[in-house]
Amino acid sequence: MLILDNTVLSAFIRLDLLDKLQSLVSTALISQEIFEEYSQLWQNSLPDWISITKTSKKSLNQESPLSLSSADLSTIFIALEYQLPLASDDQDLRKFAKHLGIQITGSLALLKTMFQKRIISTKEEYLHYLNQMRKVVYFSDELLKWAKGE
Numbered sequence: 001m002l003i004l005d006n007t008v009l010s011a012f013i014r015l016d017l018l019d020k021l022q023s024l025v026s027t028a029l030i031s032q033e034i035f036e037e038y039s040q041l042w043q044n045s046l047p048d049w050i051s052i053t054k055t056s057k058k059s060l061n062q063e064s065p066l067s068l069s070s071a072d073l074s075t076i077f078i079a080l081e082y083q084l085p086l087a088s089d090d091q092d093l094r095k096f097a098k099h100l101g102i103q104i105t106g107s108l109a110l111l112k113t114m115f116q117k118r119i120i121s122t123k124e125e126y127l128h129y130l131n132q133m134r135k136v137v138y139f140s141d142e143l144l145k146w147a148k149g150e
Contacts, residue, residue, distance in 0.1 A: 031074035
């Protein structure tokens with residue numbers, strides 16, 4: 001199980017890869033706040049393997065960065081409450097989650113894992129999705145080399 005934020009969810013929607021992501025992650029959670037962001041941009045429904053959960057919104061022992069929205073913080077609360085990894089491409093959210101000891105991943109790592117597990121079956125298809133992802137998610141040339149296995 002994995003917690004998704006809107007950056008990862010929207011990246012996989014744009015690439016039309018949500019079905020293939022389900023092959024990797026059989027179930028996922030999003031917060032009500034993430035669903036509200038998602039539904040404003042995309043649609044009002046989710047695949048049945050993605051569940052919406054409400055957060056307890058407990059206070060954190062540390063101050064959160066001002067750059068994080070309430071939707072961002074809701075993913076942090078869920079990760080802490082359920083002790084689950086979090087998938088986000090938001091740099092500030094990733095940094096804060098790591099600081100709190102939350103396991104973190106992102107769209108690029110998920111895509112690479114899909115290729116390694118043969119959910120994306122050919123290198124050509126993988127490189128195509130990698131190039132398309134680069135249009136919707138920022139990542140450095142160094143990360144691109146990592147993704148290509150160079």
